[in-house]
Amino acid sequence: MKAIDTDDFRVKDNFDIHKAPTLIDMEASEKKVHSELKKTSRKLGKLQDKMYANNRYSVLVCLQGMDTSGKDSLIREVFRRFNARGVNVYSFKTPSSAELEHDYLWRHYIALPEKGKFAVFNRSHYENVLITRVHPEFILNENLPGISTVEEIPENLWEQRYEQMNNFEKHIAQNGTIVFKFFLHLSKEEQRQRLLRRLNKEEHNWKFAPSDLDERGFWDDYQKYYEEAINSTSKKHAPWYIIPADNKETARYLVAKTIFDHLKNYEDIKEPAVNEAVLENINLYKSKLQNEK
Template identity: 60%
Template sequence: MAIKLKAIKIKDFKIQSQIEISKLTTTYSLEADEDDVKDELKKVRRKLGELQDTLYAHGKYAVLVCLQGMDTAGKDSLIREVFKDFNARGVVVHSFKVPTELELKHDFIWRHYIALPARGKFGVFNRTHYENVLVTRVHPGYIMGEHLPHVNSVEDIDDAFWSQRFEQINNFEKHIAETGTIIFKFFLNLSLGEQKNRLLRRLDKPSKNWKFSPGDLKERKLWGAYQECYQDALNRTSKPHAPWFNIPADDKPTARLIVAKIMYDTLKEYTDIKEPELDDDVKANIALYKEQLSKE
């Protein structure tokens, strides 16, 4: 007998009004065991893969998937599991690290703009342009590396600076949405306790030791500051054309399925995404082409 999972409704996760991050859930029960959740993910990601093929053939939309979350929130494994059934030509993943010397010579959005997916493709940003209002806000000294006009000291980085940066992000997303990019922004909402458990697993498992950095513990001590910055970012930048989704991330299989289902259910509403019609002359001669091939 097939197990029926709890329905995943987009409205339960989309941020559509001002939120308090402490009241957002980090857990979500699908009322099914882990194997059933994984089986359902296989079904949804297969449908997503088929939809991506159609998107590629249609060639008029791109899809940008933005993943943000604290260390150990599960971004890498989510990408691996959700996009497993995609044609490799149809999805490009970018993991943004510390800006390079060249990137620092441009505005902060430049390196993200040039990494945007082409029409017909999915682009996944593993950490995103939001690092520029998250990490840099917790560590404002990083801004000095951008060598911005009128920013001569950390004291110059005030509320007006951050308001302007949020406006620039909103303008960037509005522009790309208006020119054919469908935007998903997923906040993988991890609890402090679960992060501790995952960091301990990295230390306990020799095969995972390489993922651990002493810097993870330093950043963990700034948890409260990061939560405040995330709350501000979610409230200022969740827009109808570029919504944020709060994804409870304490359970990885559940988080992966929710992300996949939100993407699929949203994209299937784009009824104009379909394979292009064959040219009338080609369509009229299909039987002839078959005959030519069969006689070879």
């Protein structure tokens, strides 16, 4: 199978969404890629157990992508070998009335992972500079001071939000949260095929909504705003990774490998030392348990 350096997918310079590949050749069968995914997922699960015992770091994984880019199935496959206590998944839909009574980052703050745990954001705070750019009328639901109509939205609002998001991620990173941000980069043709499969397979009909086609009509706008948001917020403490997503198995493997390759470099993620009294008397404790009647 093709050797992969996951750092190649990290946004370091100016990201051009039209030049980034949506498909790569892994030089291996899908079965082989799936096998490597299973191995990497298993290693990630063991590493998370160690992180839980270490209780020093947490991990935030943000997943963004166009509709049908494979976020749900990626979460299922990458994290299925985790201890259930070690990972929480949050799907951020349209803000509730209670959430709209707070600033737009509030619901993301309260979903941040505890030390030793992973949190996966299926869509994330970045929706606030993506869908609201395409549909600026959604901003009005936030009831912001001085903004009562779309025409009153200041042009610098988006730059302010990029800065706020950078500050938010820098703050949590400085306090022990390791941040990964993945853009599942899907081609428009592959999205068309996936939407057709939802319509052609009766058991998948429930996944389709007419709004999927409505949003597809804004494809170019979304691409533009993804590119802008990624370029404005890919930082060393919270980098973006552009994951080719036309092949779901490959995308899952690349995300799992990226997370593992980065976390394995943390030399201070290790189990705490065993109490000396326990070590000195370990044979006694074994004997007591073995001789119980």
